Amino acid sequence: xxxxxxxxxxxxxxxxxxxxxxxxxxxxxxxxxxxxxxxxxxxxxxxxxxxxxxxxxxxxxxxxxxxxxxxxxxxxxxxxxxxxxxxxxxxxxxxxxxxxxxxxxxxxxxxxxxxxxxxxxxxxxxxxxxxxxxxxxxxxxxxxxxxxxxxxxxxxxxxxxxxxxxxxxxxxxxxxxxxxxxxxxxxxxxxxxxxxxxxxxxxxxxxxxxxxxxxxxxxxxxxxxxxxxxxxxxxxxxxxxxxxxxxxxxxxxxxxxxxxxxxxxxxxxxxxxxxxxxxxxxxxxxxxxxxxxxxxxxxxxxxxxxxxxxxxxxxxxxxxxxxxxxxxxxxxxxxxxxxxxxxxxxxxxxxxxxxxxxxxxxxxxxxxxxxxxxxxxxxxxxxxxxxxxxxxxxxxxxxxxxxxxxxxxxxxxxxxxxxxxxxxxxxxxxxxxxxxxxxxxxxxxxxxxxxxxxxxxxxxxxxxxx
Amino acid sequence: xxxxxxxxxxxxxxxxxxxxxxxxxxxxxxxxxxxxxxxxxxxxxxxxxxxxxxxxxxxxxxxxxxxxxxxxxxxxxxxxxxxxxxxxxxxxxxxxxxxxxxxxxxxxxxxxxxxxxxxxxxxxxxxxxxxxxxxxxxxxxxxxxxxxxxxxxxxxxxxxxxxxxxxxxxxxxxxxxxxxxxxxxxxxxxxxxxxxxxxxxxxxxxxxxxxxxxxxxxxxxxxxxxxxxxxxxxxxxxxxxxxxxxxxxxxxxxxxxxxxxxxxxxxxxxxxxxxxxxxxxxxxxxxxxxxxxxxxxxxxxxxxxxxxxxxxxxxxxxxxxxxxxxxxxxxxxxxxxxxxxxxxxxxxxxxxxxxxxxxxxxxxxxxxxxxxxxxxxxxxxxxxxxxxxxx
Numbered sequence: 115x116x117x118x119x120x121x122x123x124x125x126x127x128x129x130x131x132x133x134x135x136x137x138x139x140x141x142x143x144x145x146x147x148x149x150x151x152x153x154x155x156x157x158x159x160x161x162x163x164x165x166x167x168x169x170x171x172x173x174x175x176x177x178x179x180x181x182x183x184x185x186x187x188x189x190x191x192x193x194x195x196x197x198x199x200x201x202x203x204x205x206x207x208x209x210x211x212x213x214x215x216x217x218x219x220x221x222x223x224x225x226x227x228x229x230x231x232x233x234x235x236x237x238x239x240x241x242x243x244x245x246x247x248x249x250x251x252x253x254x255x256x257x258x259x260x261x262x263x264x265x266x267x268x269x270x271x272x273x274x275x276x277x278x279x280x281x282x283x284x285x286x287x288x289x290x291x292x293x294x295x296x297x298x299x300x301x302x303x304x305x306x307x308x309x310x311x312x313x314x315x316x317x318x319x320x321x322x323x324x325x326x327x328x329x330x331x332x333x334x335x336x337x338x339x340x341x342x343x344x345x346x347x348x349x350x351x352x353x354x355x356x357x358x359x360x361x362x363x364x365x366x367x368x369x370x371x372x373x374x375x376x377x378x379x380x381x382x383x384x385x386x387x388x389x390x391x392x393x394x395x396x397x398x399x400x401x402x403x404x405x406x407x408x409x410x411x412x413x414x415x416x417x418x419x420x421x422x423x424x425x426x427x428x429x430x431x432x433x434x435x436x437x438x439x440x441x442x443x444x445x446x447x448x449x450x451x452x453x454x455x456x457x458x459x460x461x462x463x464x465x466x467x468x469x470x471x472x473x474x475x476x477x478x479x480x481x482x483x484x485x486x487x488x489x490x491x492x493x494x495x496x497x498x499x500x501x502x503x504x505x506x507x508x509x510x511x512x513x514x515x516x517x518x519x520x521x522x523x524x525x526x527x528x529x530x531x532x533x534x535x536x537x538x539x540x541x542x543x544x545x546x547x548x549x550x551x552x553x554x555x556x557x558x559x560x561x562x563x564x565x566x567x568x569x570x571x572x573x574x575x576x577x578x579x580x
Numbered sequence: 581x582x583x584x585x586x587x588x589x590x591x592x593x594x595x596x597x598x599x600x601x602x603x604x605x606x607x608x609x610x611x612x613x614x615x616x617x618x619x620x621x622x623x624x625x626x627x628x629x630x631x632x633x634x635x636x637x638x639x640x641x642x643x644x645x646x647x648x649x650x651x652x653x654x655x656x657x658x659x660x661x662x663x664x665x666x667x668x669x670x671x672x673x674x675x676x677x678x679x680x681x682x683x684x685x686x687x688x689x690x691x692x693x694x695x696x697x698x699x700x701x702x703x704x705x706x707x708x709x710x711x712x713x714x715x716x717x718x719x720x721x722x723x724x725x726x727x728x729x730x731x732x733x734x735x736x737x738x739x740x741x742x743x744x745x746x747x748x749x750x751x752x753x754x755x756x757x758x759x760x761x762x763x764x765x766x767x768x769x770x771x772x773x774x775x776x777x778x779x780x781x782x783x784x785x786x787x788x789x790x791x792x793x794x795x796x797x798x799x800x801x802x803x804x805x806x807x808x809x810x811x812x813x814x815x816x817x818x819x820x821x822x823x824x825x826x827x828x829x830x831x832x833x834x835x836x837x838x839x840x841x842x843x844x845x846x847x848x849x850x851x852x853x854x855x856x857x858x859x860x861x862x863x864x865x866x867x868x869x870x871x872x873x874x875x876x877x878x879x880x881x882x883x884x885x886x887x888x889x890x891x892x893x894x895x896x897x898x899x900x901x902x903x904x905x906x907x908x909x910x911x912x913x914x915x916x917x918x919x920x921x922x923x924x925x926x927x928x929x930x931x932x933x934x935x936x937x938x939x940x941x942x943x944x945x946x947x948x949x950x951x952x953x954x955x956x957x958x959x960x961x962x963x964x965x966x967x968x969x970x971x
C-alpha cells in the first residue's frame with residue numbers, strides 16, 4: 115500500500131516529503147542533544163579536584179560540548195540512514211525478504227571463515243603481534259572458556275527452557291574435582307580428571323534437578339540461584355577439605371601424552387627439538403579449550419536433532435503437551451540439567467588447570483550472571499549467537515581496557531578504564547533494545563521434508579522464567 | 581424396566597458393554613468442597629466413536645483430565661483394555677494386586693487412575709488433544725509429529741548414545757518416523773505446510789495437526805476435547821471424515837463436543853453429563869429424545885438456546901410444540917439448587933418412557949406417552965445407563 119502511494123506521488127510532493135523528513139530528523143537530533151546536555155551536565159561538565167582546604171570545582175566545558183555534539187551528530191546520522199526505513203515504510207518488506215533468503219548461504223560461509231580463523235588464531239597472534247601474543251592468546255582462551263560455558267548453559271536455558279541462575283556451581287564442581295583429585299592422587303593428571311570432573315558435575319546437575327522439577331518461572335530461578343550460592347559457601351567454609359578461602363594451589367598443568375611444557379629433559383620443547391618458549395603452553399591450552407568447546411558444540415548440535423533434543427525444545431514450548439504425548443518430563447529435565455552441568459564441569463576442570471590455583475572467589479554469582487547474559491544476548495538456543503555474545507561480552511570488556519584514544523577527546527585527565535563498566539552496560543542496553551531476543555533469535559528446524567525454513571522469534575517460546 | 585430384559589440376550593448388548601476399551605467406574609473428582617464429577621460410570625466401546633456431551637461446566641473436561649492422568653481422581657477405577665473382550669478377571673486381578681498395569685500377550689489391562697500422565701500415553705495408549713490447542717508452536721509441523729514418536733525414537737537412538745555416534749539403526753528409525761508423520765500429514769491435508777512452524781498455521785489446520793500429533797503416538801484410544809470448536813462447516817465436515825478414518829484404523833475415539841451436528845452424525849454412543857453426573861447414556865437416537873437431556877440443554881434462561889436446529893427438530897417431533905413451550909421457560913433458579921449429587925430431577929417433565937427400545941417407532945410412541953405429562957418417577961442411578969442402550 116505504502117509503496118503504491120509513494121510511487122504515485124508527484125516529484126514535487128516527494129521532494130517536500132524528503133525535506134520534511136530531514137527537518138524531522140534534525141528536530142529529533144536536537145531534542146536528543148538537549149537531553150544529553152541536561153543529563154551530562156553534572157556528570158561530564160563538572161570535575162572536583164582536591165585543593166588545599168577541601169575540594170575545588172572545575173568546569174569542563176569542552177568535554178561537555180563535545181558530548182552534546184557527538185549525540186547530535188550521531189542521532190542525526192541514525193535518523194537519516196538507519197531509522198530511515200521505518201519512517202518511509204515502503205521498501206522494508208522486499209529488502210528483509212532478500213536478506214533472509216541470502217542469509218543462510220552467507221551465514222554458512224561466515225561460519226566456515228570463523229572456524230578457520232579460530233583454528234589458526236594462536237599462530238596469527240604469534241606472527242602478527244610477537245610482543246603481545248601471550249596477551250591475545252590469553253584473551254582468546256578466556257573467550258573460548260565462556261563460549262563453552264555458554265554452550266553448556268544453552269542446553270538448559272536455551273533448549274529446555276529452564277532458567278538456571280546457578281550454573282557457576284557446576285563450573286566450581288568441575289574445577290574443585292580436578293584440583294582435589296590431582297592434589298590427593300599422584301597418578302591423576304588433567305586428562306584422567308577431565309571425564310571424572312564432568313561426571314561429578316553431571317551428578318550435581320541431577321542433585322539440583324530433582325528439587326526444581328516441579329518449579330516454574332521465578333521460583334525455578336531463585337532455587338537455582340540459591341543452589342549456586344550453597345556450593346560456593348560450602349567451598350568457602352569446608353576448610354579441611356577445600357582449603358576454604360585460601361583455595362587450592364599447585365594444580366598440575368596439562369601434559370601432551372606425558373610431555374610437560376617446561377624447561378629441561380622430557381619436555382615438549384626438547385622432544386620436538388624446539389627452543390623452550392612459555393608461549394607453547396598457552397597455545398596448547400588454547401587448543402585444549404578449542405577442542406573441548408568443539409566437542410560441546412558437536413554433541414549439542416547432534417543432541418538437538420535427536421529425540422531427546424526435540425523433547426527438550428518441546429518441553430520449552432509446552433510441558434503439558436509433552437506429557438500428553440508420553441514424554442517423561444522428569445527424565446527429560448534431568449538429562450538437560452545433567453548434560454549442561456557436565457559441560458560446565460569440563461570447563462571448570464580446564465579453568466583449574468589453566469590457573470593452577472582456584473578459590474571460591476572465582477565462582478561468585480556474577481560468573482553465573484555473565485554466562486546467562488552470554489546466552490540471552492546471543493539468542494536462546496542459538497549456538498553461533500553464543501559465540502558472538504561471548505566475544506562481545508568478554509572480548510568487549512577486555513578491549514575497553516585499551517581506550518587510550520579517548521583521552522584525546524575528553525582531555526588528558528580522562529581515564530577510560532574507569533568508564534569501562536559504564537560503557538559496557540550502555541552497550542548491553544543498546545543491544546537488548548535493538549535485538550530484544552538476542553543476536554540470533556530465529557530457530558532452525560532440526561528436520562525438514564523439503565527445505566529448512568528458519569522460524570521467527572515471535573513463535574518460539576522462551577520457556578520457564580521469562 | 582428394560583434393563584432386566586436386556587442382560588440375557590447377547591444380541592442386544594451394545595458394543596460398549598460387551599467389548600469396552602475403557603471403563604470408568606464410580607469416578608468421583610472433588611476439588612475441595614466442589615464435586616466436579618460425582619460417581620460417574622460409563623464404558624467406551626472398542627472401535628466406537630463415543631461422545632461426552634453436556635452443558636458448560638458439566639465436568640466433561642474433568643473426566644478427560646482424569647482419564648488422561650492430568651488429575652488424580654478422588655475415587656473410582658478407570659480401566660483401559662488392550663485386546664478384545666471385557667477381561668473382567670484380569671481387571672480384578674490387577675486391581676487386587678496393586679500393580680498399575682499388566683500385559684499378557686495381546687491382552688493388557690491398565691488402571692489409569694494409578695498411572696502418571698506420560699505413562700498413560702506411552703503404555704496404555706491413550707492420546708489426547710486439548711480444548712485450547714497446545715502445539716509446539718515454535719517447531720515445524722513435521723517436528724511436532726516427530727516429538728509425538730519420542731518414546732520409540734529414544735529407544736532406537738540407544739538413549740541418545742547411538743544417535744550421537746550416528747549409528748544407522750537410528751537413521752532408519754527416524755526415516756520410518758518421518759514416513760508415519762507424512763502419512764498423517766496426508767490424512768489431515770497438511771502436506772504443504774510440513775516445514776512451516778506450527779504456530780503459523782490457521783486455526784482449523786492447528787486443530788487437525790493436534791489430532792495428527794496425537795495419532796502419531798499409535799493410540800488405542802484417542803480423546804478429543806472439543807475438536808470442532810471454532811471450525812467452519814466445511815472444516816467440521818472434514819473433521820467428521822477424519823474421525824471416521826481414524827475409527828477405521830482401529831482406534832477408538834472419545835470426544836467432548838458442543839457441535840451437535842458432529843456429535844449426532846458420527847457418534848455410536850453418547851454420554852450426557854450435567855453437574856458432574858451422568859443423565860443419559862446410549863446411541864444418538866435415544867439420547868436426543870431423552871427428556872432429561874432436552875431439559876439440560878434447553879431448559880435454560882431464554883429461547884435462543886432452543887435454536888439448535890437438530891435438537892429443536894427432534895424435540896418437536898417427539899414431544900410436540902406445546903411441550904417445548906413448556907420446557908423453555910424452565911428457569912435457572914430451579915436448576916441451581918439441584919446440586920451435583922442430585923441430577924436434574926425436574927418436576928413436571930415428560931415421563932421417561934420405554935421409547936428407546938424401538939428406535940424407529942419409538943418417536944411416535946414417546947410422543948404419546950409424553951403427552952399426558954405424568955410426574956417422572958425417580959429411578960436408581962445405575963439402571964438409567966443401560967436404559968438408553970436397549971436399542
